[in-house]
Amino acid sequence: MVAAWPPACGARSLSFERDFRVEMKSIQSIRGMNDVLPDHSAAWQRVEATAREVLTRYGYLEMRTPILEHTELFSRSIGETTDVVEKEMYSFEDRNGESLSLRPEATAGLVRAGLEHGLFHNQQQRVWLMGPMFRRERPQRGRFRQFWQIDVEAFGIPGPDVDAEIILISARILSELGLKGLRLELNSLGTTESRWEYREKLREYFDSHRDELDEDSLRRLDANPLRILDSKNPGLKELITRAPSMLDSLDEESRNHFDAVVDTLSQAGVDHEINPRLVRGLDYYTRTVFEWISDSLGAQGAVCAGGRYDGLVELLGGRPTPAIGFAMGVERLIDLVAAGGAGDPDPGSPPHVYLVAQGDAAVHKALLLAEQLRSALSRLRLVNNCGGGSFKSQFKRADRSGALWAVVLGEEEMAQGTVILKHLRADHAQETLAIAELEGRLEALVAGKT
Numbered sequence: 001m002v003a004a005w006p007p008a009c010g011a012r013s014l015s016f017e018r019d020f021r022v023e024m025k026s027i028q029s030i031r032g033m034n035d036v037l038p039d040h041s042a043a044w045q046r047v048e049a050t051a052r053e054v055l056t057r058y059g060y061l062e063m064r065t066p067i068l069e070h071t072e073l074f075s076r077s078i079g080e081t082t083d084v085v086e087k088e089m090y091s092f093e094d095r096n097g098e099s100l101s102l103r104p105e106a107t108a109g110l111v112r113a114g115l116e117h118g119l120f121h122n123q124q125q126r127v128w129l130m131g132p133m134f135r136r137e138r139p140q141r142g143r144f145r146q147f148w149q150i151d152v153e154a155f156g157i158p159g160p161d162v163d164a165e166i167i168l169i170s171a172r173i174l175s176e177l178g179l180k181g182l183r184l185e186l187n188s189l190g191t192t193e194s195r196w197e198y199r200e201k202l203r204e205y206f207d208s209h210r211d212e213l214d215e216d217s218l219r220r221l222d223a224n225p226l227r228i229l230d231s232k233n234p235g236l237k238e239l240i241t242r243a244p245s246m247l248d249s250l251d252e253e254s255r256n257h258f259d260a261v262v263d264t265l266s267q268a269g270v271d272h273e274i275n276p277r278l279v280r281g282l283d284y285y286t287r288t289v290f291e292w293i294s295d296s297l298g299a300q301g302a303v304c305a306g307g308r309y310d311g312l313v314e315l316l317g318g319r320p321t322p323a324i325g326f327a328m329g330v331e332r333l334i335d336l337v338a339a340g341g342a343g344d345p346d347p348g349s350p351p352h353v354y355l356v357a358q359g360d361a362a363v364h365k366a367l368l369l370a371e372q373l374r375s376a377l378s379r380l381r382l383v384n385n386c387g388g389g390s391f392k393s394q395f396k397r398a399d400r401s402g403a404l405w406a407v408v409l410g411e412e413e414m415a416q417g418t419v420i421l422k423h424l425r426a427d428h429a430q431e432t433l434a435i436a437e438l439e440g441r442l443e444a445l446v447a448g449k450t
Helices: 005-023 038-057 071-077 083-088 107-116 160-176 192-207 215-223 234-241 252-267 330-341 360-376 391-401 411-416 435-446
Strands: 068-070 091-093 099-102 125-134 146-155 183-188 286-293 302-308 323-329 353-357 382-384 405-409 418-423 431-434
Touching (some): 038 146, 038 330, 068 107, 107 146, 146 160, 160 252, 160 286, 160 323, 183 252, 353 391, 360 411, 405 435
Parallel strands (some): 353 405
Antiparallel strands (some): 091 099, 146 323, 183 286, 302 323, 418 431
16 A cells, blocks of 8 residues: 555646646636737827827816726716616625626716815816726727726816817817827707707607617617617617707707807817717716717727716716716727827837846846936936846847947956947947946937937
8 A cells, every 4th residue: 555655646646737737728808808018008108198288288187086986876877778887887796785886987986076075166177087997898999898088077167168178179189199080070968958858759759660669779768768869770770860850959048059169169170060869878968969980990980079967966966067078088099090090109218228237246236337327317218137148138138129228247347347338229339438437428328419
């Protein structure tokens, strides 16, 4: 028995290792949630930096809110009959039995934060947010389950002037990204009262065509017939086209408000189309709604969309507060930038210097020298070689990094208190410098001097 134990143990061990390897499949990202790799980050940075710079120029301030909120926040604000709430939210119960959801959009969270921290009482607020949103949709081009948005909102301003400003901000961001060929569509949903009147007209119209409606539309017919206008079913397109127009039901105040927005955009040179079927996918919108649409992104062509939502703050427990905003899909913007209409994004700034070192003492000295140079020269971009390697392999890394110069520190240089400065992108002779001279020489090179 004793003699037989080692082979049995070994066989058991080999079997376990074989089974373990079979079980250990590689883990991949969740469907519809994508990684941004280093080669692609420059495009993201370009979009983010452009939006940040434009919004700062207009006096809008950044806010940041949690990605996780109470589910009720979205069901009350977005609307229980919308596709977002009915089908697309990532919701779950926590340990206390509370229903929580990953945010499917940013506006509701910004309103919740404004109410919680007293930002709306007798105040105007111009704010923006950038971050990930989550919707469980079928992934396709321009539409992911985790997607990033730039969200811009103005609170406490009732007139058409801020509607025009919000749309002009979106136009400027798109323009400064170099994007062309986008189409701006506008509509007005009127006040809550005129919207209810229009809902009744829609209900009567669609009820008379009940046999042509799909299951989703029949379910929404009584709850909110406006949602039928937002149907993605191509078989309903002709029926929806013949439906009554919201513009025919506008009250006088809403009509004047909308006309003022349209007139301002025309005078500012912003081309636009009036689309009376545009209702947006969220229930909180009132009066002005708009979308920027690209025909090069397939079925999901909206790049930027938004509108006015004067009743949302009150709906969530605050005082009546006028508000308007928009959201831009970052991935869709990047798609358009990459398509060539705006040129290739800057791949990012390569390092000025790659620090090559060999030998234990030199490697230790190089790490400290790198920190000293970074402290002295705030503009210096310096990569210190880590992980060892021969001089040949380190110079290959230096070349791949795009660095302009290599600073070489070996055992011989350590003994002499010197470094070698090698030009990697120009045909200049290498220089031998005292370590104490290196800072001044690099300062001159970075400043564009010789």
